[in-house]
Amino acid sequence: MAGEEKVYPVVPATPGSEPYWEGAKAGKLMLSHCKPCNTSFYYPRGACPSCLSTDVEWREAKGTGTIYTYSVMRPAKPVYVIAYVTLDEGVSMMTNIVDCDPASVKIGQKVKAVFKPREDGSKIVCFAPA
C-alpha cells in the first residue's frame, strides 16, 4: 500500500462538462449517452463520436469494470498506477488504480469506482480492486 496519495490537479471544466464534475463530487461516474445511437461514450462530450448527433444526455455508470491495461510510473513521487478500465457498460476510460499495492495490479482484474479529492476539494473518479 502506497503511504502517500497522489494529489489530483484541477483542469478547468469546459462549458457543458460541469455535470460530469458535479456527479464526481456526489460520488457518481457520469457518461455521455447518445440517444439516436443508444450507446454511451467517454470522455464526455456534447457530440456523439459515432454519428455527431448533439442529442446527448448524461447517464450514471454502475462504476464497475475490468482493467484493460496499466503501467506503474516508477520515477513519480508518489508512484502511481495509470490504467485503462473497461466499464461494464462497454466503454473504456483512462484512470488510476488506487488503494492497493501497485505490484498486485493485473490485466483482467475487476475494479470499482472510488472518488479521490482534487486540489480544490472536489473529486475525481479512480478505481480500486473490487
Place this chain on the structure above:
Amino acid sequence: MSTKGKAYIVGAYEHPTRKAPDKSLAQLHAEVAKGAIDDAGLSKDDIDGYFCAAGDTPGLGGNSFADYMGLRLKHIDTTDTGGSSYLLHVGHAAQAIAAGKCNIALVTLAGRPRSEGVQTGTNPRMGNPSQPDLQFEFPYGPATANMYAMCAMRHMHQYGTTSEQLAWVKVAASHHAQYNPHAMLPKVVTVEEVVNSPMVADPLHRLDCCVISDGGGALIITKPEIAKSLKRPLVKVIGTGEAVKHQMGGRDLDLTFSAGRWSGKRAFEEAGVKHKDIKYASIYDSFTITVVMQLEDLGFCEVGQGGKFVSDGNLISGVGKLPFNTDGGGLCNNHPGNRGGMTKVIEAVRQLRGEAHPKVQVKNCDIALAHGTGGSLGTRHVGATVIMERE
C-alpha cells in the same frame, strides 16, 4: 490522383548538434534549412514552398520562421501531427508540387528540449484546457513513457511479447549507433543490459526509451524536371499514406496496433511494391514497443509476431532480414524536438543514395520505407508512411 513519381527528395540535412544551449530554435531551423539547400545544390531564393509543424515553429507556425529565413513563398503548410509531421510533409509537398502550387519545397524541424531541461518522457505536460480530452486525462498523469508502456503491457498480455524481445530493438539500434560519430549513445548494449536497466514505466526500462536531444533536420523536395537537372542521386517518392487512430469515445480501445495499419496500406498500394522489395526501413523508435507494433502494422510480420520478428538481430544491417534505423535512431542517435519523423526520412535518403556509413550501408538499396507516429500510441495519434525509390 496519385502523386507517385511526381516528386523527388533532392536535399537532406541533419544537424550534428545534440545539445545547443547557445542557439535559438529559429537559428537551428535556419541552419538545417541552409544545410539541406546546400546539399541539393540550390540557393535560398529557389525555395517557393515551406512545410513545417506548428508545434516546433511558434509564431503562427510558418509566419515567423519564413520571416526569420527570408523565404518568399507561393505555398505554405504548417500541418502538425507531432513527430510524424515531417513524414506527412513529404506527402503534402508531393501533392502541392504535382498540383503546380510550388516547385521547390523546404521542410524543417528543430527543437532544443535537452537544453530546456524538458523531462519529456516522465513528466505529464499540461496542455491548453480547451483541448477536449485534457480535463478527463491529464489529472491521471499520462506521460509519454507510461502511455507507450500501457501499449507494451497489453501487447505482452495478448501476444506473449517479452521484455527480451523488445530489448532486441535497442540492441540493433546500438549496433548501428556505434558507427555514428554524432550519436548520443554509441555504445553497443546487450539484451541483458536493456532488461536490467531501471524500470521507468512497467514494462518499459530506461533503455527501452529514446534519448532526449536538441537538433533538427531539413529536406528539399522538388518536381522531376528540376531533380534531374541537379547533381544529386535521384530519390523518388513513390508512395505516401497517412491515417489517424483514436478510441471512438472509449468504444474502440485497442492499444495493440497503430495507425500504421492504414497509412502503410495506402503507401504500399500507391507505390505498387511488396514488403520483400523494401531493402531498408526507418521506423520511428520513440520506445522499443513502438517499433514492434509498427512493423506488425506495416505488414512486415503477422499481427502479434513483432516480438519474434525483431529478435536475434533481425533488424541489424548485414545480419538480419530488415535493416532498420542505421543511424542509431531515436533510441541511440537523436530525437530532435521530441519529434522523430524527420530523421527517419533523412536516413532513408542516405541509404538510397549509398551515403550511409559503410558499416551499415545496405547493399543495392533501391527501395526504402520511412514510417512514424505522432501524438501518443496510448491515446490518439497520426501515422504516416513514405516509400522512396532510387532512380
